[in-house]
Amino acid sequence: MSINATLIIQIIAFVLLIWFVNKVLWGPLSKLMEDRQKRIADGLSAAEKGKHELELAEKRAKDVLKDAKLQAQNVLSQAEKRGTEIVEDAKVKAAEEAERIKAAAQADISQEISRAREQLRKEVAALVVSGAEKILNKEVDAKAHNDMLETLVKQI
Amino acid sequence: MGTVEYIQHHLTNNAVGSGFWTFHLDTIIVSALLGMLIIGVSMRLGRQLESGVPGGFQNFVESVLDFVSTNVRDAFPGHNPLIAPIALTVFLWVWLMNFMDLIPVDLLPYLFQLAVGDSHAYLKVVPTTDLNTTMAMALVVFALVVFYSIKVKGLWGYTKMFLFHPFGKFLIPVNIVMTLIEEVSKPISLALRLFGNMFAGELVFLLIALIGGTLAVGAAALFWAPLQAILDLGWAIFHILIITLQAFIFMVLTIVYLGMAHDEGHD
Numbered sequence: 227m228s229i230n231a232t233l234i235i236q237i238i239a240f241v242l243l244i245w246f247v248n249k250v251l252w253g254p255l256s257k258l259m260e261d262r263q264k265r266i267a268d269g270l271s272a273a274e275k276g277k278h279e280l281e282l283a284e285k286r287a288k289d290v291l292k293d294a295k296l297q298a299q300n301v302l303s304q305a306e307k308r309g310t311e312i313v314e315d316a317k318v319k320a321a322e323e324a325e326r327i328k329a330a331a332q333a334d335i336s337q338e339i340s341r342a343r344e345q346l347r348k349e350v351a352a353l354v355v356s357g358a359e360k361i362l363n364k365e366v367d368a369k370a371h372n373d374m375l376e377t378l379v380k381q382i
Numbered sequence: 383m384g385t386v387e388y389i390q391h392h393l394t395n396n397a398v399g400s401g402f403w404t405f406h407l408d409t410i411i412v413s414a415l416l417g418m419l420i421i422g423v424s425m426r427l428g429r430q431l432e433s434g435v436p437g438g439f440q441n442f443v444e445s446v447l448d449f450v451s452t453n454v455r456d457a458f459p460g461h462n463p464l465i466a467p468i469a470l471t472v473f474l475w476v477w478l479m480n481f482m483d484l485i486p487v488d489l490l491p492y493l494f495q496l497a498v499g500d501s502h503a504y505l506k507v508v509p510t511t512d513l514n515t516t517m518a519m520a521l522v523v524f525a526l527v528v529f530y531s532i533k534v535k536g537l538w539g540y541t542k543m544f545l546f547h548p549f550g551k552f553l554i555p556v557n558i559v560m561t562l563i564e565e566v567s568k569p570i571s572l573a574l575r576l577f578g579n580m581f582a583g584e585l586v587f588l589l590i591a592l593i594g595g596t597l598a599v600g601a602a603a604l605f606w607a608p609l610q611a612i613l614d615l616g617w618a619i620f621h622i623l624i625i626t627l628q629a630f631i632f633m634v635l636t637i638v639y640l641g642m643a644h645d646e647g648h649d
Binding site for chain 1: 395402405406409417420424425427431433434444451464466468470471474509513514515517518519521
C-alpha cells in the first residue's frame with residue numbers, strides 16, 4: 227500500500243477517462259437531454275399559447291354570435307314594421323282606387339242620363355211636330371215654326 | 383494458512399518492478415477494465431440514442447446524469463462545461479471500482495490462481511483499496527483546483543490568497559502556513575477518505591470470510607458457516623450504501639473544491 231509508479235499510471239488513466247467520458251457519454255447525452263428539455267418547454271409554451279388563442283377565439287365567436295342574433299332581431303322587427311307599412315299602404319291605395327272608380331262610374335252615369343234626355347227631347351219634339359201636323363191637318367212649315375218648336379223642345 | 387497470512391495475502395498487490403518503479407498490475411488492469419466498461423457501454427448507448435422517449439437503459443443513464451448535473455448546479459457557482467463530466471467520471475469510476483468490493487473476497491483471487499496455476503499468486507481486485515488510485519484521482523482534482531484558481535483569480539490573486547488569508551495582512555507567515563495546510567489537506571483528505579473506507583470495508587469482508595474458513599473445524603462448521611453467510615450478507619448490503627456514499631462524497635467534494643477555485647470574491 228505504498229505510493230509508487232502505479233500513481234502515474236492511474237493519473238493518466240483518470241485523465242483519459244475524463245476525456246473519454248466527456249466525449250462519449252456526457253457530451254452527446256447532455257446535449258440530447260438539453261434539446262429534449264428545450265423541445266418540451268417549447269411544446270408546453272405552444273400548448274399554453276394555443277389554449278389562450280382558443281379562449282380568445284371562443285370569446286370572439288360568442289361576440290360574433292351575439293352580434294348576429296342582435297342583427298337578426300333588428301332585421302326581423304324591421305321587416306315586421308315594413309310589412310305592416312305595406313299593408314297599410316295597400317289599404318289606402320285600394321280605398322283611393324275604389325273612390326276613383328266610383329267617381330268615374332257616377333260621371334258615366336250622369337253623362338248617359340243627359341244624353342238619353344237629349345235624345346228623348348229630340349224624339350218628343352219630332353213626335354210633337356208630327357202630332358201637331360196631324361191635328362192641324364196641314365203641314366207645318368218646320369222652317370217657319372222652328373223657333374216655336376225649339377222653345378217647345380226646351381220646355382219638355 | 384494462518385489468519386495473518388490470509389489477510390496479508392489478500393492485501394498485497396500483484397506487482398512488478400521495485401522501489402518507486404513498482405507497478406500494481408491488478409490495480410491498473412482492473413481500473414482500466416472498469417474504465418473501458420464505462421466507455422464501451424457509453425459508446426454502445428451513444429449509437430442508439432433516442433431523443434424522443436428514452437428506453438430502459440438510456441433512462442437509467444439519463445437519471446444518473448441528471449443526478450450529477452443537479453449536484454453540480456447546487457454546489458458549483460460558476461459556469462464551466464468541464465466540471466460535470468469530471469464529476470460524472472469520478473462518480474461512475476469510483477462506484478465501479480468500489481463495487482469490486484462486493485464480489486466475494488476469495489472468488490476472483492481463487493479463479494486467478496487457478497488460471498495462472500500458482501496457488502500463491504497475488505490479486506487485489508478493488509482498485510480503490512490501493513492508495514495509488516485514490517491519490518491519483520485526488521492529485522488530478524488538486525491540479526485542476528490550482529489551474530482554475532490561477533485562471534480565475536490570476537496569479538497574483540492566487541498568491542494573495544496564501545498571503546492574506548485567513549488572518550489579514552499582519553500575520554503573513556502564519557497565513558502562508560495555514561493556507562498551505564488547507565490547500566494540501568484537500569487532496570490528501572480526498573484520497574485517504576476513500577482509501578480508508580474501502581480498505582476497512584475490504585478488511586471486514588476478509589474477517590467475515592475467516593469465520594467460516596479458518597475458525598471452523600469439523601462439526602463447528604455447521605454453526606460457523608451459516609453465521610458467516612449471514613454476516614457477509616449483512617455487511618454486503620450495508621456496503622452497497624458505503625460504496626455509493628463514498629463515490630458520492632468524492633464527487634461532491636470534487637465539485638466543491640473546483641467551485642471554490644472558481645470563487646472570485648474570496649477576499
